Amino acid sequence: MKMPPVEPYRIRMVEPVRLLPKEERLKRLNEASWNVFRLRSEDIFIDLLTDSGTGAMSIYQWAALMMGDEAYAGARSWFKFEEAVRDVLGIEYVLPVHQGRAAERILYTTLMDKRNAKIVPANTHFDTGRAVILNHGGKPLDLPVPEAKNPKLEAPFKGDMDTSALKKLIEKEGADKIAFILLVLTNNTIGGQPVSMDNIKAVKEISEEYNIPLVMDICRFAENAYFIKIRDERYRNKSVGEIVKEMLSYGDHFIMSAKKDGLANIGGFIGTRSRELYEELAGRVVLEEGFITYGGLAGRDLEAIAQGLREVVDEDYLKHRIEQVKYFGELMEELGVPVIKPIGGHAVYVDALEAVPHIPREQFPADALAAFLYLESGVRAVGLGALAFAREENGKIIYPDFELLRLAVPRRTYTSSQLEYVARSLASLLEKKEKIKGLKIVWEPKVKGVRHFLAKLAPVEKVSL
Numbered sequence: 212m213k214m215p216p217v218e219p220y221r222i223r224m225v226e227p228v229r230l231l232p233k234e235e236r237l238k239r240l241n242e243a244s245w246n247v248f249r250l251r252s253e254d255i256f257i258d259l260l261t262d263s264g265t266g267a268m269s270i271y272q273w274a275a276l277m278m279g280d281e282a283y284a285g286a287r288s289w290f291k292f293e294e295a296v297r298d299v300l301g302i303e304y305v306l307p308v309h310q311g312r313a314a315e316r317i318l319y320t321t322l323m324d325k326r327n328a329k330i331v332p333a334n335t336h337f338d339t340g341r342a343v344i345l346n347h348g349g350k351p352l353d354l355p356v357p358e359a360k361n362p363k364l365e366a367p368f369k370g371d372m373d374t375s376a377l378k379k380l381i382e383k384e385g386a387d388k389i390a391f392i393l394l395v396l397t398n399n400t401i402g403g404q405p406v407s408m409d410n411i412k413a414v415k416e417i418s419e420e421y422n423i424p425l426v427m428d429i430c431r432f433a434e435n436a437y438f439i440k441i442r443d444e445r446y447r448n449k450s451v452g453e454i455v456k457e458m459l460s461y462g463d464h465f466i467m468s469a470k471k472d473g474l475a476n477i478g479g480f481i482g483t484r485s486r487e488l489y490e491e492l493a494g495r496v497v498l499e500e501g502f503i504t505y506g507g508l509a510g511r512d513l514e515a516i517a518q519g520l521r522e523v524v525d526e527d528y529l530k531h532r533i534e535q536v537k538y539f540g541e542l543m544e545e546l547g548v549p550v551i552k553p554i555g556g557h558a559v560y561v562d563a564l565e566a567v568p569h570i571p572r573e574q575f576p577a578d579a580l581a582a583f584l585y586l587e588s589g590v591r592a593v594g595l596g597a598l599a600f601a602r603e604e605n606g607k608i609i610y611p612d613f614e615l616l617r618l619a620v621p622r623r624t625y626t627s628s629q630l631e632y633v634a635r636s637l638a639s640l641l642e643k644k645e646k647i648k649g650l651k652i653v654w655e656p657k658v659k660g661v662r663h664f665l666a667k668l669a670p671v672e673k674v675s676l
């Protein structure tokens with residue numbers, strides 16, 4: 212019998228969850244317009260919508276909360292936070308913000324305006340960053356490596372950026388048209404895949420050659436560093452702490468959502484190595500988020516993040532984290548669910564095009580699968596496909612490479628038996644896949660790039676239990 216990875220912690224506080232009867236779940240789904248973002252958390256049995264802000268804090272973080280200094284300016288908690296960012300990440304200048312997308316908005320639009328440039332190439336943009344760039348009149352471009360497009364291929368660093376495509380783009384458009392280059396670590400959109408140290412260095416070289424800033428989205432920096440440790444033998448004997456510092460040493464500017472590898476429930480920051488840019492951004496942070504020593508957060512949040520950043524590089528924690536997600540993914544694979552290989556760092560991604568081939572792309576297979584998984588089992592996951600990423604060009608719809616159901620695993624929150632329940636539920640749903648119907652849009656918001664969060668949907672055919 213395969214042994215699930217053993218948790219390196221014990222649970223001292225619990226939050227009861229319950230599974231509603233199936234008829235109730237259908238009712239709730241109708242009330243939520245078939246968009247799982249619109250469900251109530253109370254009606255969900257196991258919530259794998261996101262790993263963002265949904266993790267459990269340690270006893271040390273809860274204790275740190277009590278130490279929060281709530282002064283408007285110069286709070287003790289701010290200095291602890293700044294010191295943790297410098298110690299763990301080696302980033303000199305830091306500005307706190309309320310969460311990652313505020314960092315994206317302030318940093319990305321400042322760089323776009325400063326360089327008067329619109330194009331932003333990335334290994335692959337994630338939804339909020341992409342939406343920020345689009346709504347500022349920019350052009351986000353995805354340049355993943357070719358192997359990332361093969362969901363079955365086992366390659367160690369499928370999160371990498373295609374550096375020859377990047378060079379070609381710069382030569383074609385001109386370096387002055389590129390606002391910045393973005394590396395998302397790990398690459399969330401295409402399977403939570405890590406970026407290799409060699410790729411980071413190669414992208415840095417290009418950014419220096421053409422004098423284009425390199426921005427790193429470091430939401431999942433510790434998971435990326437752990438993958439480098441276990442998949443690149445040159446790093447086997449280095450500590451995750453050392454790998455993190457080396458990885459980030461190649462970046463010019465950074466955005467972070469502390470809701471992921473900050474092990475906190477809220478928070479984020481902008482980091483930079485440039486004093487000049489820091490000063491420019493500081494004014495915007497004061498105006499848009501809050502004074503530069505709290506940035507929209509309470510002092511206690513800064514305490515929790517400072518402690519979380521130190522805990523997240525603990526290798527016992529990371530070993531369990533990565534192995535738990537792998538165990539979950541491999542179990543699904545054994546049960547015949549088509550998962551993206553290799554299994555990612557924070558989530559298991561199911562290839563919806565293969566899982567529900569009878570649903571055409573214009574009926575949002577990934578989102579349909581998410582809705583029917585909730586109906587089947589009370590489990591919430593998220594669709595990452597055409598609803599989120601399709602775009603229109605010259606009146607034609609361009610579909611993203613993938614149609615994925617992402618089952619994100621919150622940190623230190625669910626046990627292996629809960630994840631087994633999810634894997635078995637999804638496998639049994641796929642055994643009767645003809646019951647899964649496509650979805651159509653009934654209403655969508657006007658803001659670009661946020662359709663999947665807010666759209667009201669409906670099944671294209673009658674649903675029977």
Ligand code: F0G
Pocket residue numbers: 260261262263310311312313337339340395399428430468469470478479
């Ligand atoms: N960058 C990446 C790679 C992300 O995954 C996220 C959020 C953000 C930026 C924005 O951070 O949520 O704090 O504003 N991702 C979450 C997810 C929501 O479900 O993957 P935020």
